[in-house]
Amino acid sequence: MSENQALQMMAQLFWNSFLIAGPVLAATLVVGLLVSVFQVVTQLQEMSLSYVPKLAVAGIVIVLLAPWMLSRLTGFAASLFNSIPNLG
Template sequence: MGPDRALGFLNQMLWSSLWVAGPVLVAILLVGLVISVFQVTTQIQEMTLSYVPKMIVAGFLLIAIGPWMMGRVTQFATTLYLLIPTLAR
């Protein structure tokens, strides 16, 4: 296996991880932004006000799109396992 093939696998792995983790991270980012604006406008500086909604959104998204996320990771792992016999060439 040459360095170009290894870099190709690394590129695939990074894109797959971005697609899997992206929706949850973007949702948490948006919730955090909305809560920060709310805290600035109302001058409420409660720490749990920022963490609890983020955890609720993350939990809901993991339940809602978790099967898709696991399917994507499983598909990537399966393709890598199927490529093992061809790496010796």
């Protein structure tokens, strides 16, 4: 296995992890910002108010995008397994 192949595999790994985790992180970021603005406007500083909506949105996004995430992950794993004979 050459250095270029290893670097290419690592780049694919990071890109796939970014694509899989990105929607969940983006959705929780948006909800966190909205809740923060709501807390500032209403001066309501309840700790559970910031965690519960983010957890709920993360769960909903994961449930909705789970088939796409799983197919992306299995496709990447299959491509890694298929590239094993060419590494030597």
